[in-house]
Amino acid sequence: MKRIAESTVRRLSLYLRFLEEFEGRGIATVSSDELAARGGTTSAQVRKDLSFFGSFGKRGLGYSVPELASRLREILGLGKDWRVIIVGAGKIGAALAQYRGFRQRGFHIVAVYDTDPQKIGKKIDGFLVRDLAKLEPDNRSQPADIAVITVPAESAQQVADLTTRAGLRAIMNFAPVQLQVPDTVALKTVNMAMELEGLSFALTNME
Amino acid sequence: MKRIAESTVRRLSLYLRFLEEFEGRGIATVSSDELAARGGTTSAQVRKDLSFFGSFGKRGLGYSVPELASRLREILGLGKDWRVIIVGAGKIGAALAQYRGFRQRGFHIVAVYDTDPQKIGKKIDGFLVRDLAKLEPDNRSQPADIAVITVPAESAQQVADLTTRAGLRAIMNFAPVQLQVPDTVALKTVNMAMELEGLSFALTNME
DNA sequence: TTAACCTTGTGAATCAATTCACAAGACGTC
DNA sequence: GACGTCTTGTGAATTGATTCACAAGGTTAA
Numbered sequence: 001m002k003r004i005a006e007s008t009v010r011r012l013s014l015y016l017r018f019l020e021e022f023e024g025r026g027i028a029t030v031s032s033d034e035l036a037a038r039g040g041t042t043s044a045q046v047r048k049d050l051s052f053f054g055s056f057g058k059r060g061l062g063y064s065v066p067e068l069a070s071r072l073r074e075i076l077g078l079g080k081d082w083r084v085i086i087v088g089a090g091k092i093g094a095a096l097a098q099y100r101g102f103r104q105r106g107f108h109i110v111a112v113y114d115t116d117p118q119k120i121g122k123k124i125d126g127f128l129v130r131d132l133a134k135l136e137p138d139n140r141s142q143p144a145d146i147a148v149i150t151v152p153a154e155s156a157q158q159v160a161d162l163t164t165r166a167g168l169r170a171i172m173n174f175a176p177v178q179l180q181v182p183d184t185v186a187l188k189t190v191n192m193a194m195e196l197e198g199l200s201f202a203l204t205n206m207e
Numbered sequence: 208m209k210r211i212a213e214s215t216v217r218r219l220s221l222y223l224r225f226l227e228e229f230e231g232r233g234i235a236t237v238s239s240d241e242l243a244a245r246g247g248t249t250s251a252q253v254r255k256d257l258s259f260f261g262s263f264g265k266r267g268l269g270y271s272v273p274e275l276a277s278r279l280r281e282i283l284g285l286g287k288d289w290r291v292i293i294v295g296a297g298k299i300g301a302a303l304a305q306y307r308g309f310r311q312r313g314f315h316i317v318a319v320y321d322t323d324p325q326k327i328g329k330k331i332d333g334f335l336v337r338d339l340a341k342l343e344p345d346n347r348s349q350p351a352d353i354a355v356i357t358v359p360a361e362s363a364q365q366v367a368d369l370t371t372r373a374g375l376r377a378i379m380n381f382a383p384v385q386l387q388v389p390d391t392v393a394l395k396t397v398n399m400a401m402e403l404e405g406l407s408f409a410l411t412n413m414e
Numbered sequence: 415t416t417a418a419c420c421t422t423g424t425g426a427a428t429c430a431a432t433t434c435a436c437a438a439g440a441c442g443t444c
Numbered sequence: 445g446a447c448g449t450c451t452t453g454t455g456a457a458t459t460g461a462t463t464c465a466c467a468a469g470g471t472t473a474a
Contacts, residue, residue, distance in 0.1 A: 004412075005431070006405065013404040014385065031451065040385060043451090044433055051453060059452040060440040076404045077411030091302035098298055101383060101400050107407075146406055169413070170406040176308060178221065178247065186409035188402045193308050195395045197220040197283045198213065199353055199377045200314075202393035204284030205211075206376070212461070238421065250421090251463055258423060266422040267470040 008049050012072055014039045015046065019069040031062035082107045083143070085168070087159050088150035089114040089129045092174055096148060098125040110144055115155075132162070139166040146170040153177045215256050219279055221246045222253065226276040238269035289314045290350070292375070294366050295357035296321040296336045299381055303355060305332040317351055322362075339369070346373040353377040360384045 018038045022030055032043040032050075039046075050056055050068075053075050057063045073079060084107050086093050096102070097112060112127040114120060119129045130138070147163040149156055149171060156175035163171060170186040173179055176193045225245045229237055239250040239257075246253075257263055257275075260282050264270045280286060291314050293300050303309070304319060319334040321327060326336045337345070354370040356363055356378060363382035370378060377393040380386055383400045 004408075007431080009405050009408050010401055012408075013401045016404075017383070017400075033451080038385075042433070044435095044454095045431095047451095047453060048432075055453060057452050058440065059438070060442095060450045062451065075408070077407040078404065080407075080411070082407060082410070091305055095298035095302040096399075099399065102403070105400060105403065107403055145410060146403075170410055172402060172406060176224070178245075184413070186406050186413065188405055190397055190399075190402060192303075192306065192397075193224075193312060194217055194220045195379060195397060196309070196312065196314055196353075197223075197285065198216050198395055199379060199393050200284040200287075200289060201211075201216050201219075201282070203289070203352060203377050204287070206391070206393065214461080240421080249463070251424095251465095252461095254421090254423060255462075262423060264422050265470065266468070267420045267472095269421065 002052065004052055008052065009076075011039065011041065011045070011049050012076060015049075016069060016072040016076065019065055019072065022065045023069055027065055029062045030065055030068070032057070034062075078106055080106065082145050083110045084108060084146045084148060085110060085135075085139075085144045085163075086112045086127075086148045086150065087114075087132065087135075087163065088152075088174075089116070089119045089124055090150060093148075093150040094124045096150065097127050107146070110142065111138065132159070135162060136166040139168065144168055146172060148172045148174070149179075150174045209259065211259055215259065216283075218246065218248065218252070218256050219283060222256075223276060223279040223283065226272055226279065229272045230276055234272055236269045237272055237275070239264070241269075285313055287313065289352045290317045291315060291353045291355060292317060292342075292346075292351045292370075293319045293334075293355045293357060294321075294339065294342075294370065295359075295381075296323070296326045296331055297357060300355075300357040301331045303357065304334055314353070317349065318345065339366070342369060343373040346375065351375055353379060355379045355381070356386075357381045 015035055018035060019030070032046040036043045036046045056068050056071050084102065086097055086109060089112055093112065097109060102109060109127065112124065112129050113132040113135055114129050115132045120131045122129050145168060147168045147170070149159050151159050153175045156173065156177050157179055160171055160179045160181055164181055164185050169184065171179065171181060173187065173189040176191050179187060179189065181187050222242055225242060226237070239253040243250045243253045263275050263278050291309065293304055293316060296319055300319065304316060309316060316334065319331065319336050320339040320342055321336050322339045327338045329336050352375060354375045354377070356366050358366050360382045363380065363384050364386055367378055367386045367388055371388055371392050376391065378386065378388060380394065380396040383398050386394060386396065388394050
């Protein structure tokens with residue numbers, strides 16, 4: 001398959017959210033124009049994005065809402081039950097552990113890890129905090145797919161190395177560092193500092 | 208000034224982080240090549256990014272670390288003390304309220320708001336939770352610049368309208384919705400669901 | 415002062431993403 | 445079943461971002 005741009009995937013995800021809203025409201029069909037208006041893009045963009053994966057619409061009519069939603073779920077791999085671990089039982093880790101958005105989309109948190117002996121053995125939001133040293137054996141018996149890293153910047157690379165070695169194939173990184181991972185591991189970084197500086201730049205350079 | 212691409216601003220922010228690390232280690236000069244290697248890009252990209260704002264290097268030698276760092280801080284508008292409010296005193300709001308990265312870069316949290324009577328008047332991480340209804344008058348007397356929105360998806364747009372009306376000029380949105388704001392307001396959205404779906408897509412489409 | 419060596423800054427070339435524009439279908443109506 | 449109206453799917457054109465490639469300047473050492 002042709003390489004798909006990251007921006008395309010983000011938009012598919014956005015379209016899916018709108019479709020689910022329409023589904024809830026019982027709307028049966030939708031045009032690329034309506035989807036575009038909702039997502040702040042153009043109808044041509046919507047059609048081009050979808051065209052990478054097939055043709056799902058009916059000329060003159062638009063797209064069937066439930067059908068397109070189901071196709072997008074399939075494309076995005078949301079049929080499966082992804083197994084997620086959280087490494088770092090601090091405030092952000094705890095906030096994520098109770099975030100409903102995970103489960104809603106088939107992302108199941110199967111364990112929370114930390115290295116702090118004060119935290120290991122305690123429960124946060126119903127999750128027992130486990131010793132990070134146990135990650136590798138744990139993952140051998142009960143393999144997880146995605147690691148969410150919420151440790152301080154200094155230890156994030158070590159943790160990434162560890163989860164990679166343990167066989168996890170994706171990382172969602174909240175530490176403000178650029179992680180190095182082999183290209184067999186999918187990586188997304190959410191860097192608050194960078195976003196804030198983007199706002200700061202915009203504020204300073206707005207007329 | 209020519210419009211600067213968002214990707215350029217993100218990279219500047221990244222370069223600054225590396226420069227600060229070098230500054231800490233007492234390294235005096237750095238070449239575009241070294242900066243590029245660190246940031247996973249190319250030296251031409253680094254030089255092009257900087258060239259939008261001036262020429263800061265010395266041919267044959269590279270860039271002075273402290274000088275370039277200071278120029279980048281200026282470009283990104285990090286000299287000023289930005290005033291930040293957090294709207295939504297839930298788990299994510301609380302996690303952000305105590306996040307050290309804010310203050311470190313000159314972002315000062317000046318207030319936390321919520322609408323829940325259970326929360327109003329209580330303290331979280333040393334911040335008194337105030338009634339959102341008071342935002343507009345508050346902001347008239349003590350204007351803030353940036354609103355961090357951590358309320359549920361359903362009320363995020365209302366809150367964005369409110370902060371805009373109250374005169375705040377930037378929004379950092381953690382609610383999983385696409386906000387509509389006038390283009391006098393700078394907006395960044397961090398959408399966990401979208402990032403997760405990006406990983407899910409990558410995992411399903413990796414050979 | 416000269417020569418050998420670096421590294422910047424930047425037009426030109428390439429590569430990638432978005433938008434345009436229109437033929438091809440599908441539906442509804444008379 | 446022919447006509448008018450929609451809206452898709454997609455090559456072609458355009459716009460935007462990245463990479464190439466090299467002249468121009470600066471540094472170091474003899």
